[in-house]
Amino acid sequence: MFSVDRKDFGPNFVFGAATAAYQIEGGQTDGRGTAIWDTFSATPGNVKNAESGLIACDHYHRWPGDLDLIRDGGFDGYRFSLSWPRLIPDGTGTVNDQGVAFYDRLIDGMLERGIKPFATLYHWDLPSPLQDKGGWMNRDIAGWFADYAALVAHKFGDRLAATATINEPWCVAFLSHFQGIHAPGYRDVRAAARAMHHVLLAHGTAIDALRAEGAKNLGIVLNLEKSEPASDKPADIEAANLGDAIFNRWYLGGVFKGQYPDELTSILAPYLPRDWQKDMPIISRPLDWVGINYYTRGLYRASPETPIFPIAKAEGTLEANDLGWEIYPQGLTDLLVRVSTEYTKVPIYVTENGMSEDNDERRVAYYDAHLQAVNAAQKQGADVRGYFAWSLLDNYEWAEGYSSRFGIVHVDYKTQQRTPKGSYRAFQGMLHNTR
Numbered sequence: 001m002f003s004v005d006r007k008d009f010g011p012n013f014v015f016g017a018a019t020a021a022y023q024i025e026g027g028q029t030d031g032r033g034t035a036i037w038d039t040f041s042a043t044p045g046n047v048k049n050a051e052s053g054l055i056a057c058d059h060y061h062r063w064p065g066d067l068d069l070i071r072d073g074g075f076d077g078y079r080f081s082l083s084w085p086r087l088i089p090d091g092t093g094t095v096n097d098q099g100v101a102f103y104d105r106l107i108d109g110m111l112e113r114g115i116k117p118f119a120t121l122y123h124w125d126l127p128s129p130l131q132d133k134g135g136w137m138n139r140d141i142a143g144w145f146a147d148y149a150a151l152v153a154h155k156f157g158d159r160l161a162a163t164a165t166i167n168e169p170w171c172v173a174f175l176s177h178f179q180g181i182h183a184p185g186y187r188d189v190r191a192a193a194r195a196m197h198h199v200l201l202a203h204g205t206a207i208d209a210l211r212a213e214g215a216k217n218l219g220i221v222l223n224l225e226k227s228e229p230a231s232d233k234p235a236d237i238e239a240a241n242l243g244d245a246i247f248n249r250w251y252l253g254g255v256f257k258g259q260y261p262d263e264l265t266s267i268l269a270p271y272l273p274r275d276w277q278k279d280m281p282i283i284s285r286p287l288d289w290v291g292i293n294y295y296t297r298g299l300y301r302a303s304p305e306t307p308i309f310p311i312a313k314a315e316g317t318l319e320a321n322d323l324g325w326e327i328y329p330q331g332l333t334d335l336l337v338r339v340s341t342e343y344t345k346v347p348i349y350v351t352e353n354g355m356s357e358d359n360d361e362r363r364v365a366y367y368d369a370h371l372q373a374v375n376a377a378q379k380q381g382a383d384v385r386g387y388f389a390w391s392l393l394d395n396y397e398w399a400e401g402y403s404s405r406f407g408i409v410h411v412d413y414k415t416q417q418r419t420p421k422g423s424y425r426a427f428q429g430m431l432h433n434t435r
Contacts, residue, residue: 002368002430008375014116014386015431016077017070017408018352020123020167022053023395025083027060031096033089035125036135037398040183051401057393058416060102065418067109069409070392073424074431077116079351079388080106081123081167082156084148091127092144100155107159116161118351118388120221121149121206123167124182124398131184136172136195139273142205149206153213163215164291164351165206168223169199169251181399189308193271197279200254204282221291221351222251224339225298226331230314235302239311243300246309256343258284267308289385290344291351294332294370296325323356323404327366329373336377336384347385350374354390356397356404360421363408367423389427393418 006015022037041052059066070078084091086099110117122145126135130144149165157163166172176182178192186192203220210218227244229236245261253259258280265272303312318326336348355366367389378384394407402413408424411417420428 002364002371002426004368004371004375004430006430009378009384009387012385014076014349015427016075016079016116016118016386016388017073017392018079018388018390019059019081019392019395020120021081021083021086022056022123022125023391023397024057024059024066024393025086026053026055026058027086027102028054030060030098030102031086031089032083032099033085033091033096034128035083035085036128036131036183037125039128040185043185046183046185047399048401048403051396053396055413056396057411057413059393062416062418063106064109066392067106067113067115069418069420069424070110070115071113073408073420073428075115075427077118077161077386077388078110078392079118079120081120081125082152083125084122085125085127087151088148089127091130092147095151103156107156111159117159118162118164119152119156119160120164120167121145121152122165122172124172124176126183135184136177136198136202137191139194139198139201141198142202145202146205146209150209150213153210153215157210157213157215160215160217162217162219162289163210164219164221165203165210166199167221168293169196169203169220170223170247172199174246189268190271193268194273196250196268197273197276200251200283201279203255204279204285207285207287208282217288219287219289219291219346219349220255221293222255223293223295223352224248224252224335225294225296226328226334227298227300230299230301233302236300239300239302240298242309242311243298247298252339252343254280254283255287255290256284287344287346289347289349290339291349292335292339293352293390294335294350295353297328297331299326321355321357321362321366323400325356327355327369329369332370332373333377333380336374336382337380340377340382345383347383349386349388350384351386351388352390353387354406354408356400356406358405360423363421363423364426367426389423
């Protein structure tokens with residue numbers, strides 16, 4: 001059980017669970033188009049065991065039972081993503097009516113169970129035909145994404161409690177275009193620089209499109225890390241500052257201040273789109289809330305021999321999950337306070353937080369410590385309005401395939417049997433009958 005109580009967070013605090021379309025849905029037979037993760041996962045060496053999201057958790061067919069789990073757990077909200085290729089198979093043009101019908105059923109099912117729908121437009125499943133045109137490297141994606149956003153607002157907006165444009169733009173851009181770890185798997189600084197800018201430009205154009213359709217309560221979801229130096233050496237402190245610029249300040253500064261960090265634009269200047277500065281008013285459109293995904297810290301050391309970015313991650317000494325991510329609850333408190341004092345006064349939601357781990361007792365302890373961290377941030381003045389556990393279900397964990405389990409509900413992938421874990425019961429014990 002948890003050491004915190006629901007009432008500790010305030011009367012209107014939203015507790016929820018989170019998932020993403022490609023990681024759980026499957027259901028790729030009813031008109032859904034191809035996504036970049038379908039082809040990336042089919043390429044040898046990209047994903048453990050060459051596993052894909054073809055079936056995943058079969059949520060496409062099993063969604064009523066999954067929504068029952070959310071309701072029975074006492075959760076107020078469900079953070080889910082819509083699949084762009086399910087709704088518009090080619091990314092632009094013809095709409096897939098079967099895809100629209102699926103999300104109609106899903107959203108109505110949430111409302112019937114008293115669950116608030118928190119939708120995310122993009123959680124990494126870019127339609128392949130748009131990748132053929134350059135994907136996030138192509139400035140035209142700002143228009144393609146705005147049209148998709150307008151469709152979502154028109155079809156579903158009146159039933160959504162909140163809508164986020166992009167999930168984790170650092171992953172969309174840097175992890176996927178510079179480090180090459182996620183789809184589309186580029187390792188190219190020019191590709192990365194353009195994706196880093198265009199993903200935020202598309203966010204801004206989507207905000208405009210959503211508002212034009214009358215959508216309310218709009219935000220973006222940023223993944224942030226607590227960037228720290230590996231030592232007190234000036235070179236390591238400088239390395240941590242650059243790491244913070246790459247991971248945190250590019251996105252926070254762009255969205256909330258209309259400016260990128262100078263130490264990063266000076267490096268990326270040869271690779272950024274021409275006249276990128278003119279896009280900053282669109283990128284920094286006013287928002288109603290911001291989501292923060294938090295898992296761990298980044299420990300940095302200077303690495304002069306590394307081209308482009310002369311930094312490297314150092315190995316930490318803290319307890320870690322089974323992916324090697326250090327467990328650092330204080331980092332969540334620090335980030336929540338930092339965002340609320342340095343960047344914005346809009347409400348903050350912790351939109352993802354969780355632990356990849358087979359030992360669920362450790363997961364319970366992880367959640368308990370991070371819930372305490374959220375409460376500590378509130379006491380320091382951060383306007384935190386909600387917390388979403390990642391993830392409701394064990395699911396397809398991208399390049400890790402099915403080897404990594406974040407779920408508070410166990411999934412047997414052979415039978416699709418769902419079994420609540422102790423972490424689910426811990427949330428249920430805190431939340432049940434107090435909604």
